[in-house]
Amino acid sequence: MSPMPNALNIPIVPDVCEGTPSHPGKDAAKRTTTKEEHHFPPEQDVCEATGGNLTAVLTGFKTFVLEDRPVPVPKGDEILVRVMATGICGTDLNFYLAKGMRPLSKPHVLGHESCGVVLDVGPQVRNIKKGEHVAIEPALPCRVCRYCKQGQWNYCVHDGYMATPPTDGTMSRLFVCSEHNAVPLPDGISWEESGCIQPLAVAVQIARRAGALAHQSVAVVGCGPLGLLTLALARAHGARTLVAIDINASRVEFVKKYIPTAKTFVMPTHAPTPSPNAASAEQLQAHCMSFAQSVVREVGAAHAHGLDVVVEASGAESAIVTGMHLLRHGGTYVQAGLGRPLTLFPTFALADKELTIRGSLRYTAGCFEDAIHLVESGAVDLKMLVTRTVPMSHVEEAFDAFARGDEIKVVIMNQE
Numbered sequence: 001m002s003p004m005p006n007a008l009n010i011p012i013v014p015d016v017c018e019g020t021p022s023h024p025g026k027d028a029a030k031r032t033t034t035k036e037e038h039h040f041p042p043e044q045d046v047c048e049a050t051g052g053n054l055t056a057v058l059t060g061f062k063t064f065v066l067e068d069r070p071v072p073v074p075k076g077d078e079i080l081v082r083v084m085a086t087g088i089c090g091t092d093l094n095f096y097l098a099k100g101m102r103p104l105s106k107p108h109v110l111g112h113e114s115c116g117v118v119l120d121v122g123p124q125v126r127n128i129k130k131g132e133h134v135a136i137e138p139a140l141p142c143r144v145c146r147y148c149k150q151g152q153w154n155y156c157v158h159d160g161y162m163a164t165p166p167t168d169g170t171m172s173r174l175f176v177c178s179e180h181n182a183v184p185l186p187d188g189i190s191w192e193e194s195g196c197i198q199p200l201a202v203a204v205q206i207a208r209r210a211g212a213l214a215h216q217s218v219a220v221v222g223c224g225p226l227g228l229l230t231l232a233l234a235r236a237h238g239a240r241t242l243v244a245i246d247i248n249a250s251r252v253e254f255v256k257k258y259i260p261t262a263k264t265f266v267m268p269t270h271a272p273t274p275s276p277n278a279a280s281a282e283q284l285q286a287h288c289m290s291f292a293q294s295v296v297r298e299v300g301a302a303h304a305h306g307l308d309v310v311v312e313a314s315g316a317e318s319a320i321v322t323g324m325h326l327l328r329h330g331g332t333y334v335q336a337g338l339g340r341p342l343t344l345f346p347t348f349a350l351a352d353k354e355l356t357i358r359g360s361l362r363y364t365a366g367c368f369e370d371a372i373h374l375v376e377s378g379a380v381d382l383k384m385l386v387t388r389t390v391p392m393s394h395v396e397e398a399f400d401a402f403a404r405g406d407e408i409k410v411v412i413m414n415q416e
Contacts, residue, residue: 055172056395056412059107061098064395072176074122079182081134081175085195086392086412087113088402090224092163096399104165111171111412112138112163115185115194125179134182135197136170137368138162143180151365154205161362171392173414183368186376192389193375193382195411196225200371200380201363203229206336207237208367209360210309217299217307219243221267221323222314222337223251225385225409230311230336231259236379243299243307245322246314254408258384263299267291267322281344288318292325304328306353315339324349332356385409 055069074080092110093099114136118128128134139153140160147155162177163169185194203226207213218234220227223246231242242262244255252264268291301307306328312320315337324346327333333355350357374380387407390398392414402410 053172053174054392055109056111056392057107058095058104058110060104062096062396062399064399065107066393066395069172071174074120074125074176076122077124077126077179078122078176079118079125079128079134079179080120081114081116081136081177081182082119083114083116083136083170083172083175083414085115085191085414086111086171087195087199088398088410088412089113089199092169093399093402095163097403108163108165109168109171110163111169112136112161113195113198114138114170114175115191115197116175116414118182119174121179128179128182128184132182133185133194135185135194135368135372136162136175136177137181137183137201137363138170138198139362140167140181153364154362171395171412173392183372185372189372189375190383191413192386192411196382196385196409197368197371197375198363199225200229200374200382201367202226202336202360203233204367204370204374205363206230206311206313206334206360207233208364209358210234210311210332210334212237213309214238215240216309217241217243217301217304218309218311219245219295219307219323219326220311220313221245221319221326222312222316223248223255224313226336227311227313228255228258228385228408229380230313231255231262232380233374234309235259235261236374239309241299241301241307243295243326245295245319247316247318248405250405251408258381265295265298267318284318284344285321285346288321289325292322295326301328306331308332310334311336313337317343320344321346324355327353327355329353330355332358334358334360336360386411389413 053069053071055067056064057067059065095110118130118132118134138161141148141153141156142158145156160167213234214237216239218239220231223244231244234242244262245265245267246252247267249266252266255262255264296302296306307326309332310323310326311334312323313336316339321344375382386409388401388410390412392412398410398412401407
């Protein structure tokens with residue numbers, strides 16, 4: 001991690017996380033950290049309680065620095081949150097690897113999958129109290145346009161989003177946001193799990209877009225965290241058949257443990273994934289169609305000529321084409337993965353099968369609350385999804401592990 005003149009050099013304050021293994025899968029009992037173990041008395045000075053405001057700042061390609069930033073003071077309807085855990089998202093990783101659609105022009109703070117303890121509240125806060133445990137909703141909608149009034153935050157044309165330039169994210173010890181961005185967390189959900197509420201909320205939105213899933217055959221193409229959570233939701237909603245497909249064999253192996261009832265397939269690779277000409281496009285389509293037909297036969301859906309619902313959660317061109325050919329006539333396709341802006345899409349299959357095509361982006365009103373209920377009720381397991389936890393002082397280690405594909409979900413535990 002590259003030093004800076006204003007980079008923070010402070011000793012780590014021991015707490016209950018000291019000694020927690022860096023790979024939580026080795027010892028689930030040690031991995032789980034309950035929120036009850038971390039209390040910050042309201043009367044305690046914020047700096048003393050938190051050890052300052054350590055912030056991980058991305059300054060360039062694969063380079064973070066740790067800065068001690070000023071302690072923010074909540075105003076109006078704002079609350080001050082002591083951030084306890086932050087999940088790493090693929091969007092964060094793209095910025096880290098300089099692959100984002102919006103390249104960074106100045107140092108930036110990542111992180112938008114966070115939770116924490118409320119340390120202080122502004123004078124106009126009405127619904128959130130000091131000491132409360134909250135998940136942070138990262139969307140920053142205007143709340144006054146026609147879409148916001150309908151709870152469709154993801155449609156707001158004026159919206160911002162935490163960790164999306166120019167707005168800094170939550171990868172900081174202390175973070176200020178509106179009380180409207182805080183969702184209370186019940187007892188019994190660990191900080192690790194709470195740091196994964198945001199992607200589960202995104203999966204809740206995907207399930208809403210997919211429609212009724214009970215008694216349906218559902219395939220998810222792309223088994224990263226979002227795809228896995230979508231599979232878990234389909235199971236919770238009573239899907240009859242679950243199908244998981246990924247090009248990465250290790251992810252498919254993880255599905256077998258995470259969703260044992262799912263029928264799993266490793267998608268064979270195809271060299272010309274981008275389609276520079278008509279010949280390679282036809283070759284890719286033939287390759288994907290053949291694979292899709294073999295999957296349909298193996299899962300016993302040949303009599304229906306395909307599956308009821310397909311969710312594409314990777315954004316890869318071959319996954320998109322395969323997903324379309326997995327569907328039966330009248331089936332539903334949900335595009336949740338974000339890939340290249342322009343890609344090959346089998347429009348003939350769309351028209352011929354009279355498919356319902358829907359996009360899904362981020363989350364809408366109530367998705368966070370639904371996600372929390374799913375975890376609290378035990379319908380969705382987030383503990384198993386978290387395969388590594390890393391302290392913020394080792395933030396580059398966390399991002400590098402995620403970039404290598406060694407882990408399913410990496411959570412930065414901000415308790416030092």
